[in-house]
Amino acid sequence: MGDVLMECMEIFSQDGVQLKSAQATYVNYLNLVGTLYITEYANSNCKRCLEWKPNDVTVDSDVQDQEWAVVNTVQKRSRTFSESQPPDASTRPKFLKVNFNDIKSFKISNKNRQLTIFDGKSEVTCCFIFQHGDCDYLLSLMRGLLKTVSAKRDKHLYIVIHGDDPETAQLDKSFAELNIFQDSSHPSWWKLVKNFQERPYETTFETFSRVTDFVYRSPDQRDIDDDQRELLHRSLTEYASTHCQGDYEVIAKVPELPERKDYPRGRPLSTEQWKNLQNHEGKLEDVDQIKLMIFRGGVAPNLRYEVWKYLLDYFPWDSTQVERQKLLCEKNDEYYNMKLQWKRMTRVQEDNFSDFRERKNLIEKDVNRTDRTLDFYAGDNNPNLQLLYDILMTYVMYNFDLGYVQGMSDLLSPILHLLKNEVDAFWCFVGFMNKINSNFDIDQAGMKEQLQNLHTILGFIEPQLVNYLDKHDSGNMFFCFRWLLVWFKRELSFEDVMRLWEVLWSGLPCDNFHLLVCVAILETEKQALMENNYGFTEILKHINDLCGKLDVPAILVKAEGIFHQIKEAEHLTDNIRVILGLPLVGTQPSPEEVISISPDSPDEDPYEQVYNTMQHIIT
Amino acid sequence: MSYAYLFKYIIIGDTGVGKSCLLLQFTDKRFQPVHDLTIGVEFGARMITIDGKQIKLQIWDTAGQEAFRSITRSYYRGAAGALLVYDITRRETFNHLTTWLDDARQHSNSNMVIMLIGNKSDLESRREVKKEEGEAFAREHGLVFMETSAKTAANVEEAFINTAKEIYEKIQEGVFDINNEANGIKIGPQHSPTNPSLPGAGGAGGSQGSSCC
Ligand SMILES: Nc1nc2c(ncn2[C@@H]2O[C@H](COP(=O)(O)OP(=O)(O)OP(=O)(O)O)[C@@H](O)[C@H]2O)c(=O)[nH]1
Ligand SMILES: [Mg+2]
Numbered sequence: 001m002g003d004v005l006m007e008c009m010e011i012f013s014q015d016g017v018q019l020k021s022a023q024a025t026y027v028n029y030l031n032l033v034g035t036l037y038i039t040e041y042a043n044s045n046c047k048r049c050l051e052w053k054p055n056d057v058t059v060d061s062d063v064q065d066q067e068w069a070v071v072n073t074v075q076k077r078s079r080t081f082s083e084s085q086p087p088d089a090s091t092r093p094k095f096l097k098v099n100f101n102d103i104k105s106f107k108i109s110n111k112n113r114q115l116t117i118f119d120g121k122s123e124v125t126c127c128f129i130f131q132h133g134d135c136d137y138l139l140s141l142m143r144g145l146l147k148t149v150s151a152k153r154d155k156h157l158y159i160v161i162h163g164d165d166p167e168t169a170q171l172d173k174s175f176a177e178l179n180i181f182q183d184s185s186h187p188s189w190w191k192l193v194k195n196f197q198e199r200p201y202e203t204t205f206e207t208f209s210r211v212t213d214f215v216y217r218s219p220d221q222r223d224i225d226d227d228q229r230e231l232l233h234r235s236l237t238e239y240a241s242t243h244c245q246g247d248y249e250v251i252a253k254v255p256e257l258p259e260r261k262d263y264p265r266g267r268p269l270s271t272e273q274w275k276n277l278q279n280h281e282g283k284l285e286d287v288d289q290i291k292l293m294i295f296r297g298g299v300a301p302n303l304r305y306e307v308w309k310y311l312l313d314y315f316p317w318d319s320t321q322v323e324r325q326k327l328l329c330e331k332n333d334e335y336y337n338m339k340l341q342w343k344r345m346t347r348v349q350e351d352n353f354s355d356f357r358e359r360k361n362l363i364e365k366d367v368n369r370t371d372r373t374l375d376f377y378a379g380d381n382n383p384n385l386q387l388l389y390d391i392l393m394t395y396v397m398y399n400f401d402l403g404y405v406q407g408m409s410d411l412l413s414p415i416l417h418l419l420k421n422e423v424d425a426f427w428c429f430v431g432f433m434n435k436i437n438s439n440f441d442i443d444q445a446g447m448k449e450q451l452q453n454l455h456t457i458l459g460f461i462e463p464q465l466v467n468y469l470d471k472h473d474s475g476n477m478f479f480c481f482r483w484l485l486v487w488f489k490r491e492l493s494f495e496d497v498m499r500l501w502e503v504l505w506s507g508l509p510c511d512n513f514h515l516l517v518c519v520a521i522l523e524t525e526k527q528a529l530m531e532n533n534y535g536f537t538e539i540l541k542h543i544n545d546l547c548g549k550l551d552v553p554a555i556l557v558k559a560e561g562i563f564h565q566i567k568e569a570e571h572l573t574d575n576i577r578v579i580l581g582l583p584l585v586g587t588q589p590s591p592e593e594v595i596s597i598s599p600d601s602p603d604e605d606p607y608e609q610v611y612n613t614m615q616h617i618i619t
Numbered sequence: 620m621s622y623a624y625l626f627k628y629i630i631i632g633d634t635g636v637g638k639s640c641l642l643l644q645f646t647d648k649r650f651q652p653v654h655d656l657t658i659g660v661e662f663g664a665r666m667i668t669i670d671g672k673q674i675k676l677q678i679w680d681t682a683g684q685e686a687f688r689s690i691t692r693s694y695y696r697g698a699a700g701a702l703l704v705y706d707i708t709r710r711e712t713f714n715h716l717t718t719w720l721d722d723a724r725q726h727s728n729s730n731m732v733i734m735l736i737g738n739k740s741d742l743e744s745r746r747e748v749k750k751e752e753g754e755a756f757a758r759e760h761g762l763v764f765m766e767t768s769a770k771t772a773a774n775v776e777e778a779f780i781n782t783a784k785e786i787y788e789k790i791q792e793g794v795f796d797i798n799n800e801a802n803g804i805k806i807g808p809q810h811s812p813t814n815p816s817l818p819g820a821g822g823a824g825g826s827q828g829s830s831c832c
Contacts (some may be wrong), residue, residue: 362684365635365656406634406656406684444689481690482659490658506629537627537677537697541662 012038012141016132021124029054048100105159112136123357123573255571263560265553266297268523295508298499311505312431336421338397359404363392370409376417391426405440410486439485452581454515461519465526473536474603479543496552509563511581520558622675626786627803631719632704633712634683637738640769642680645779648832650770657682660694667780669787695726699803700782704736708745728802732785732796736765
């Protein structure tokens with residue numbers, strides 16, 4: 001493609017870039033891998049573009065003409081690589097192309113491996129995953145070529161300031177600095193800026209009220225300068241005088257959630273049911289059904305000893321009795337090998353290994369401060385404290401990169417308490433950690449992402465509450481930190497912790513169901529928080545004080561109801577689908593173009609599949 | 620219970636130095652060494668009397684582990700007083716004081732009163748940090764200093780109450796703007812904000828325990 005480079009300059013290219021989401025036009029290209037370029041055109045007013053080309057794809061010509069129809073309304077479609085190719089339509093490669101002028105903001109996520117571009121007109125303009133390494137270099141290029149500011153609330157979100165129109169630039173910038181919107185909803189803020197006068201009713205009342213609240217209620221608390229305030233004020237008064245007829249007319253435009261239904265809890269999985277579901281080799285016959293029963297009712301206490309080993313991926317669900325026996329032997333050896341590694345460490349070795357020593361000291365201190373009020377761990381020289389210590393130390397050797405972070409002893413404690421066996425407890429703990437090890441990232445990135453996701457989902461279910469929290473310095477959701485870090489271990493009784501955890505371990509009905517549990521609790525507390533007009537301190541304190549007052553079965557009923565509401569909502573957005581692991585539809589569907597991609601494999605949603613057939617068994 | 624002022628305190632310092640034990644000793648007058656390690660933040664409160672006025676201390680006990688730092692920092696702001704704690708039996712907890720101090724100064728208001736505390740003074744035989752070192756550090760950074768023991772309760776009352784006295788003096792001197800809650804001071808419900816020098820309800824001397832908040 002030498003001639004291509006003469007037509008336009010390629011500033012950057014990287015292969016192994018997967019298209020994760022894009023406009024509906026590109027639905028056939030989703031999940032394909034290709035090359036991402038930054039290109040610069042000499043004789044065009046569309047100067048620089050971000051272009052993506054799938055590997056070895058020929059294009060059906062009908063899609064070609066719609067290419068970036070949305071993005072390129074301003075200019076004529078610019079030259080693409082394909083135009084320098086022989087004019088054989090059937091072999092022309094298909095490009096996805098975004099003009100730099102149309103990029104309103106972009107976001108880096110997923111350990112710098114994911115780039116999402118927003119043009120402000122659609123939910124997500126396109127999103128790429130970098131399969132070979134990260135996009136740090138691309139990011140530095142883009143920040144060099146575009147004028148950007150980081151959003152205050154999310155430093156991974158870069159808002160582009162386009163210099164061509166000074167007033168827009170100023171307004172854009174003031175919005176960026178105000179940062180009244182979460183990044184999840186931020187495309188609507190660009191829509192808001194653009195369409196203030198032309199299409200006011202498409203900007204929802206919700207959005208508008210946030211702006212007015214911000215501008216009118218608390219201007220003196222924010223560090224925006226007078227020019228910006230004046231500018232905003234002008235836009236808003238113009239808006240108000242031209243368009244406000246009935247005060248709350250627009251409310252009806254806020255999309256409504258489907259009705260909340262109750263999904264009553266079932267009975268715990270019983271020994272009899274469990275036995276009946278195993279064949280003569282001791283292999284489980286219908287795993288999906290078992291998981292669903294556990295999700296619906298948990299596990300009978302006397303059966304936990306066995307079932308938790310499956311739930312925590314120690315025993316494979318499809319293993320036979322013989323295979324499990326073999327596995328036990330292997331895992332036993334493996335454990336003691338690792339244990340010997342730290343047991344045999346000499347004094348000098350330890351002195352020369354500060355990372356190890358630090359972890360050891362911390363574990364020593366923390367096993368003495370974990371559930372010591374339980375009989376099982378009470379008293380001085382309790383041998384179970386030694387078990388707790390040995391398992392955590394061995395885990396340090398098993399996963400040195402993660403090592404030991406506070407909170408882990410809280411997660412191990414109920415497992416050891418139940419299994420009472422060092423090796424089994426270790427491997428089950430490993431399984432639990434595999435599910436939530438990002439909680440213990442040293443920079444807390446995993447926790448922050450979860451808190452952000454919680455904010456996003458809560459905003460979908462309870463926009464009013466999220467709005468309230470944002471205005472009361474609690475939009476970062478830090479007050480839910482302890483809930484998420486140790487999965488409510490500190491808030492619930494030991495029995496309730498076990499019940500909640502096994503339900504969550506079932507992995508049903510979606511990814512990150514624990515976030516919906518949080519949403520259910522917050523929704524219950526909404527009235528208390530808002531009616532008392534609680535501020536930052538009181539919110540934190542109120543949530544902290546819920547400790548010991550939470551009703552787990554009621555919360556689970558609610559959380560499941562919320563799941564169905566979200567799933568069936570017409571205005572469900574891809575960012576929430578991603579969080580919950582629901583199949584993506586590429587873009588936000590409008591009535592004319594509803595594209596749905598069905599999951600590749602039907603067992604991706606066992607919950608859905610088995611749900612109906614299960615109803616009679618449960619009740 | 621009614622109060623003339625409410626002061627917000629934070630307790631900060633490395634994990635395991637005894638922050639939660641100090642709080643418990645101050646609010647409940649007991650030493651519970653098997654108390655769970657702190658995740659995020661926990662609250663305590665107690666009423667004290669200074670100059671005949673009832674003052675409610677609302678105390679935020681933060682988690683000390685490094686990994687939680689970026690979250691716990693968000694709890695600093697709007698504190699009128701801070702107890703910065705190290706463990707006299709572990710030198711590294713003393714070595715980390717500068718980091719803690721920088722962090723606290725950066726994330727809270729500049730008038731915040733900081734009390735430096737060398738805890739576990741009952742463990743004299745295992746002492747690694749001399750009292751003089753603590754004093755020198757405090758002098759250099761303009762802090763008040765005290766050695767305490769959450770176990771024997773030695774100096775625990777004094778640490779919390781002396782900090783409150785300093786804050787109170789600053790209020791009298793007009794250093795703190797008590798009408799701005801961001802300074803970690805709130806005027807009691809029965810007091811008019813425009814006349815903060817009104818005497819407190821009931822001049823009962825001595826401090827009394829109370830775990831309400
Ligand atoms: N001898 C003695 N031991 C103490 C004293 N204060 C605390 N300890 C011990 O030190 C341990 C840690 O104390 P905590 O109060 O839990 O420490 P912390 O600073 O709150 O730690 P984090 O919550 O992890 O930040 C306790 O389990 C006590 O055994 C003291 O004054 N004297
Ligand atoms: Mg503590």
